Amino acid sequence: MPARTDIRTILVLGSGPIVIGQAGEFDYSGTQACHALREDGFRVVLVNSNPATIMTDPGVADRTYIESLDLETVSAIIAKERPDALLPTLGGQTALNLAVELFEAGVLDQYGVELIGADVDVIRRAEDREVFRACMHEAGIPVLDGRIVSSLAEATTAAEALGFPLILRPAFTMGGEGGGSAATPEELARMAERAITASPIGQVLVERSIAGWGEFEFEVVRDRNDNAIIVCSIENIDPMGVHTGDSVTVAPAMTLTDTELQRMRDVAIAVVRAVGVETGGANVQFALERSTGELVVIEMNPRVSRSSALASKATGFPIAKIAARLAIGYTLDELPNDVTGVTPASFEPALDYVALKMPRFAFEKVPAVVPVLSTYMQSVGEVLTLGRSFGEAFGKALRARELDVPAEVPDSLSAALACLATPRPDRYDVMLWACDAGATAGELASASRVDPWFCDQIVQFAEARRAVRRNLVELTADDVRSAHRAGLTDRDIAAATETTEVEVIAQRHRLEVRPSVHAVDTCAGEFAAASPYFYTAYETETEAPSPSGKVIVVLGSGPNRIGQGVEFDYCCVQAVQAARDLGYEAVMINCNPETVSTDQGVSDRLYLEPVTLETVIEVAAIERPVGVITQLGGQTPLRLAEAIAQAGIPLIGTPPHAIDLAEDRGRFGALLHGLGLRSPEWRVAPSATEVGAATEAIGFPVLIRPSYVLGGRAMAICHSAADVDEYLTRERPQGAVFVDRFLERAVEVDVDALCDGQSTWIAGIMEHVEAAGIHSGDSACVLPAQSLGPATIDAIGAQVGAIARAVGVVGLVNVQFAVVNEAIFVIEANPRASRTVPFVSKATGVPLVRHAVRLMLGESIADLDLPEPRPGGYVAVKEAVLPFSRFPSTDPVLGPEMRATGEVMAIRGSFAQAFAAAQRAAGQRLPRSGSVFVSARDADKPDAVSIAGALGRAGFRLLATEGTGRALGAAGLQVEVVRRVSEGADNVVDRIAAGGVDLVINTPGGRSAHDDGAQIRRAALRYGVPCATTIEAARASVQAILSGGGSPARPLAIQDVHRAVSTSR
Amino acid sequence: MHRPALVVLEDGLILRARSVGADGTRTGEMVFTTSMSGYQEAVTDPSYLGQILCFAAPMIGNYGAGPGYCESGRVWPEAVIMRVAGNLPGAAGPMGWQTWLTEHGVVAVDDCDTRRLTRHLRDHGAMRGGVSTELGDEELLALVRTAPTLDGRDLAAEASGPRRSLGSDGPVVVAVDCGMKASIASELVVAGARVEVVPPTISPAEVLAFDPQALFISNGPGDPAAVADVVPLIRDLLGKIPVFGICLGHQLLARALDLSTVKLPFGHRGANHPVRRTHDGRVEVTVQNHGYAVELPPGGRDGIEVTRTSLFDGSVEGIAAPELRAWSVQYHPEARPGPNDAAYLFADFVERIGK
């Protein structure tokens, strides 16, 4: 059966902003699906609020809405675009839940939209924990004993029946959000409520804990002929109790007998049939008690998922693309396996390598959170590596994580083993340390409950590492080869031999030990495949491709982490496409499976490898590129630029000395001075003890940060010597400390520009909503700038031009400014693509990266025929999305250190409307009426009065804490003073909990006010009440509310916006 | 502690490896399987007689070895080649895989570039090879070049086990054991048959003496054209009682129906082979282990239906002669190791003959 002819327009929902549990993997699957559907002649309408995605590029769908993924907005889009069908299985849990909402609201019926891929019954059977259990029982499929609850009382009864410890699993959530394990009635009481609120239907499954059982996943694909295949089995090395998203996982399963494996395969297919997934991909999770053989189904997801993206990349089988084509009527045997070209998609991939995924955590970014892994996901990214042995994949993955903060190691073997009893983010590092301290595989296994086979592999890895703890020059070719075959990277060998990676590479080359290259061919070598997808190993024969044209290598950004996310992947993919359009062969290097860049169909060739010097040098030796691009993948490749150039590999774009000029504080300071540009006064304190002198010279307030960290970590604003002391005691900075004059109430401005080394073209001057002091990645921003006068705008443009030229930028540059009244201060210049490049590209319709690539290849700004940057009457707002709901014990305030995981965007006719729409897309539903609670620090009180006054006039009831209340009252406003938490019952938190507050405005004061305010902000977060934590955000919110609160009426397709923008020029 | 070992192919490819099993030198037809699970089941499959088995999957022996995972009473490949062989106890039993191989006297090596070997066989076709823990390159190569090829050798009798009766109830099936995997017999019993296992040298009269409801021809090693006794046996009984064949049994049924068999370039060995059923178009993921295939003349043959086709290379995967009540499949519905998609075939068969 070929594609259906009774449908023409298909609506595809994306997954929205990157949050923990839902990252770029849905950009990968959605983009793939859109391409597949359009190839088959369908018209695709896409909705996704996340601008940092490839899928929202105007060329991917016929109609693209960068709009909030909510019922009202999508209903309006349906009314406008009249799709025949909705494909909800590609946008993660967000899309699935929204599809159910649209159905329940009658919107799909009203407009005659058919759900394809999964209908509502299927979604309910899979996602509603109660219906799922009933369905499994009926089909005779084993599930764990458990109770469905929707109140604390029910949870307590369930606990009596089941006994502690218990696991709470909310329905219709993802990444285990709101769930967890409870060992005592107190813990249960604390967690039950949270779990119930986390579930959109208020339903939680309470189960006996089976932490420690083996956890396995199967990726099933089924077509309408009832053909079902297993794309891949995945084994979680971390047993049950650690969310699969936080577990180290390996494909194919390593420790299962064929009997166990086939049993799971049969059950997985039975689950998919029972739930009724007729076409597409699904993921089934199992727990296996190894000693008794008891097998239970944990859950199934009737959609593509993080695991299916992983499985696709682990096997070369593009699940999303196939699923999309199955949804429109094809069967598996009608679809080709693109890799072999000669066989159909109805087969099960055979692997002759090991694929290993390792999570990347960012606990250092959320202080006050105990880094313990549980059943809800906390990692922010992951890496996938391939090797010809388990060790190879494991060792590469350890390296590919790019830890900013080295794992903490215990001080004794017994401490190490004790520490392993609780799953922590650094448990594998601790295990390796324990191996060196003499731990056996058996000891590791009983301490951690990780299967002994994996522990033995880890012991072998540690042994291999010890074997090279010698003098580098003494190592023979065999030693080095064995080390690599055991999984060591050159950096590991460098660490063991106390040398550098560069020295190890040189020595390895002298010894003529070079990696072999292997294709991911889906068939374990059985067919001659034209695969563009490679990994390296140390075998006796290489399958290295021979480039047939001029090659450009693009370096990716490695695992997602806070501060370096999919926006860089967007840039890399754009570059690959640009290079291909310009007639080059584009080669991609990256190890992040949650990306479009690691889709084997995107580049001419993909190397799934850690983004390290070792990889770049070896790939360059094969590909002989005319240029390597390091400026698009964030800091990861930028850090390698110098060494790549030193290795004699042609680098294109901003040269390393220019990068250094921009990144080195001293040199950059001198450069600004030479150009006569101002920057906040700053000093370097050579050590912590000299910070006092530095602050004295500058004067308070100051911004302090250690010199050795990137990404704004451990930054703090200090208003007094006491603050400084507290900072120094808390952070104990090693080495030099930077002290900057902190500019108060400054408007922060972010500029993205293109430069050819001489001329500069300003792509966008963005004004931040929050004042300087809130990290640029965490603040909302608007394009064009709203409050800056033309003179300031021109001056900023001129300054960017001067800096870019003086630095010697070729390609993209980002400069951040703080503007105090009319005075412009330069905060920093990044000689690379910035986080805002996708936003600016989409707001203006100018594909910045494509132009940047042409500049890197030698063209000049004048050659590019760039438009006058004028966003034609539209205002675009970008809002950050923060991970606080994952970490309920943290205070959700913003500061100079970035915490956002993702972003959303909205375009409207005015700032107020765009800001409102962006808030809505970010999940902050601004009220149109009701009660506002205001509590502002002293400095903000005057502003608070005017803001509250506006709200009062608009009919809002005003609530406030005492001090703020007094200020409001004094200004003649009607206000009810509400008790602080410490003042007893019916306090502000109680009010929030009871639903008596619709908007919270709470700006943190000094440290003392912290506790009270923190409780208010946490309560707002917990009960989903919109909360402004800066006075600027509060002001913008009020403007937004007064403009109509982000009404979803008249959503704008990006294609229309771009057409309007270009014709207005 | 592991001795170095050598793997060679008759065309001169030489690969280094290390011994993880018994010492010695073996030659045979070099084949690879892409199956990722069930290593112990694989090496105890009698169809590997006369062959050297290379596992394309790299991590073999991860979960130990034990008595519950044997498809017969011994190890059949002349030698086993792996990328990484494990030696820990595990779910399959308390014995490490290397130890098990050593105790079974199997010449086994790991640390070998199995992907290269696989790709080489894929590109150059099946050929003789050798594995040695003792000989040098030239000696081993010379030995390999003088070793007999598989073609034309009747190995069925050698692979056959003792006569035995299995099951207690149901229709009687006489199963001709050409190297039958244990799970075929047990699947037949589970499906409700009484199974009389007999050697390939059995006469038609002896078969009929069981008063059977059906004849079953098993899988087995080697070249179907060389198996002397079974084709006449089938011819004699065709039409008298239903006949069902698996793998070699399928090829022998085909030959009994005057179809020909040909050698495949490098065979089908794996657990992921898609096969389309003619009657309903559905696809089964099947387990395969064969080096020869059945061919029909262009335009087909009256009275014979092709019931199943490989989606990998279009080769014949199942035939039926409905008038004669004879059916066969090229693949392994009993799986072990591999997916159970086709397990229904046993129940179907027993149900049909029960009627």
Ligand SMILES: Nc1ncnc2c1ncn2[C@@H]1O[C@H](COP(=O)(O)OP(=O)(O)O)[C@@H](O)[C@H]1O
């Ligand atoms: N009964 C249980 N005992 C112990 N751990 C459990 C139990 N149920 C689930 N888990 C763990 O919780 C994790 C998340 O649960 P799951 O239902 O899969 O949530 P999600 O829908 O977010 O994937 C699983 O990966 C597993 O490790």
Ligand SMILES: Nc1ncnc2c1ncn2[C@@H]1O[C@H](COP(=O)(O)OP(=O)(O)O)[C@@H](O)[C@H]1O
């Ligand atoms: N001198 C300053 N005065 C006020 N705010 C500042 C100053 N320097 C930095 N900031 C704030 O701190 C944030 C992070 O600083 P930045 O130097 O950009 O670090 P990063 O390298 O993490 O981007 C900025 O976005 C800005 O809001």
Ligand SMILES: [Mg+2]
């Ligand atoms: Mg799950």
Ligand SMILES: [Mg+2]
């Ligand atoms: Mg910055």
